[in-house]
Amino acid sequence: MKANRVIGVDLGGTKILAGVIDADGTVLETVEHPTPTTSQGALLDGVVAAVRELPQEGVQAVGFGVPSRIDHRHGIALGSVNTPLRDVPFRDEMRERLGLPIGLENDGTCAAYAEYLHGAGRGTENFVMLTLGTGVGGGVVVDGELFRAWTELGHMVIVEDGEPCQGACSGRGHVEAYCSGSAVERLAQKVLGSAGTARELVAQHHPVLAEVGHHLGVTLGSLVNIFGAERVAIGGGFGVAAFDELVPAARRAVLTEALPPSGQDLQIECAELGTDAGLIGAGLIAFEAL
Ligand SMILES: [Zn+2]
Numbered sequence: 001m002k003a004n005r006v007i008g009v010d011l012g013g014t015k016i017l018a019g020v021i022d023a024d025g026t027v028l029e030t031v032e033h034p035t036p037t038t039s040q041g042a043l044l045d046g047v048v049a050a051v052r053e054l055p056q057e058g059v060q061a062v063g064f065g066v067p068s069r070i071d072h073r074h075g076i077a078l079g080s081v082n083t084p085l086r087d088v089p090f091r092d093e094m095r096e097r098l099g100l101p102i103g104l105e106n107d108g109t110c111a112a113y114a115e116y117l118h119g120a121g122r123g124t125e126n127f128v129m130l131t132l133g134t135g136v137g138g139g140v141v142v143d144g145e146l147f148r149a150w151t152e153l154g155h156m157v158i159v160e161d162g163e164p165c166q167g168a169c170s171g172r173g174h175v176e177a178y179c180s181g182s183a184v185e186r187l188a189q190k191v192l193g194s195a196g197t198a199r200e201l202v203a204q205h206h207p208v209l210a211e212v213g214h215h216l217g218v219t220l221g222s223l224v225n226i227f228g229a230e231r232v233a234i235g236g237g238f239g240v241a242a243f244d245e246l247v248p249a250a251r252r253a254v255l256t257e258a259l260p261p262s263g264q265d266l267q268i269e270c271a272e273l274g275t276d277a278g279l280i281g282a283g284l285i286a287f288e289a290l
Pocket of ligand 1: 155170171172174
């Protein structure tokens with residue numbers, strides 16, 4: 001029996017990861033392609049092609065985790081910092097092209113939901129996740145309910161009039177300008193020379209990563225003060241790779257910035273589902289679209 005399957009699609013700034021997922025969140029088969037970023041049309045064609053490449057048998061819905069602010073009522077992707085998406089009626093367009101019910105959510109929120117139900121957030125009531133990748137995303141669970149808003153946690157201001165943000169964001173001093181994998185690539189070039197990479201900084205246990213960890217901790221402290229999270233998880237490609245290097249400085253900043261008792265008690269965990277978190281979360285969102 002092959003009923004009760006969905007397809008989840010994690011649309012990232014660098015790659016599209018799509019997979020068939022069953023009702024308990026198990027990933028059965030995946031495909032991966034680079035994200036076409038030349039135009040919005042190419043991007044939408046790319047996600048449709050990725051979905052169609054997977055076996056369709058028993059698939060009842062498709063869920064998308066999209067790096068965009070989402071208008072949940074109308075199913076619109078309002079705008080994305082690192083991909084060419086702007087004011088797209090994403091849900092209607094995908095429903096028409098794929099002929100299935102469509103779930104749509106911010107990519108970081110998808111990852112947080114997956115970690116909450118099946119990974120590092122299990123057993124909590126108030127949980128925050130930050131994903132450090134091309135950009136910085138994240139998601140929030142409050143009193144056991146997924147917080148479904150814009151949830152662009154990476155575009156929180158942590159340094160007033162600080163470093164310019166990246167992509168289509170005009171802001172300054174946002175988390176993404178300090179803690180994303182892309183930001184740390186730039187930092188690596190500054191510190192190690194033009195061939196420097198974030199990966200090399202991590203391999204060297206480079207002390208400059210403590211600065212990144214400090215920015216991360218300041219961010220977590222503010223999020224704890226708003227949401228009262230008892231646990232936070234750090235995910236995303238860079239976040240998982242650099243977790244051990246970032247956490248000591250992040251922990252010190254949390255102790256200063258977060259109000260008691262959360263600052264002392266906050267659990268900072270590495271994401272458990274790895275780079276599949278967004279994909280699994282998109283699948284969970286697809287089930288909710290049924
Ligand atoms: Zn920004």
